[in-house]
Ligand code: 5GP
């Protein structure tokens with residue numbers, strides 16, 4: 001593939017690389033960024049890792065987590081900028097560097113986008129995870145891989161496929177999972193680290209969200225407020241994964257979970273189990289994502305959000321029938 005050759009050239013002709021991913025970084029953003037970064041470091045490159053907001057402590061078990069957001073003043077002068085697991089630069093909230101100072105901009109991603117800021121991209125929309133693309137890149141470019149890199153990439157694959165349950169769990173997902181395990185990834189260890197290290201606070205917030213779950217016309221809805229965060233001494237990371245739990249209810253086709261933001265407004269998460277494309281709904285609020293999983297931020301009230309989502313689903317259903 002042309003773009004792979006170009007990426008290979010760019011990487012071999014550079015010494016310093018700046019890697020970043022989206023706000024509220026998830027397992028895929030983190031795993032893909034750290035996996036690619038470690039491989040580039042093995043090649044002798046200087047790598048800078050930037051995670052907007054706060055790097056989720058959930059993924060502190062991944063090697064090189066400690067390097068995140070270090071030496072960023074120096075990172076400004078890196079030659080190459082690589083955006084990972086995000087469709088555009090707006091998703092890197094709080095990024096203030098001058099992008100034009102980088103010699104080349106690369107994007108590696110599985111989100112749909114019409115961005116035109118990158119010079120080269122390696123993008124496959126609907127692919128199980130960005131970490132699968134990083135794995136392909138590593139193989140095609142003959143970059144080094146070891147067990148820590150394999151663990152990081154497997155983490156991205158495991159989390160973005162919802163443990164090989166979501167609709168993106170294709171043959172490719174299993175093929176690359178197998179290859180990652182052959183490269184030293186440890187599925188049981190990663191499952192424990194990702195799914196069985198929850199804080200008591202998270203479990204209590206999950207309980208609260210479950211108690212509040214209401215279902216109307218196959219649409220599930222629940223929420224967590226700032227007051228809840230205060231009374232449980234919790235932070236926004238403690239709501240990670242709640243929406244994926246809510247979708248387990250048998251009648252639910254689409255689920256909306258919102259958490260109140262510190263400065264007012266809400267962060268919304270949408271999940272779909274059927275033909276409804278929740279990315280389109282998230283876009284109404286200026287957000288985005290995938291057909292089955294999408295998100296947004298808005299200053300509207302939770303009642304207004306729910307009404308808009310219900311109406312959008314009705315409209316989509318009308319168009320389908
Ligand atoms: P989550 O609901 O887990 O935060 O996000 C689900 C999916 O939607 C992810 O692929 C994420 O990147 C995307 N997403 C979440 N929030 C936003 C947003 O505010 N804007 C855009 N463009 N995508 C989002």
Ligand code: MN
Nearest residue numbers: 028085130160
């Ligand atoms: Mn992803």
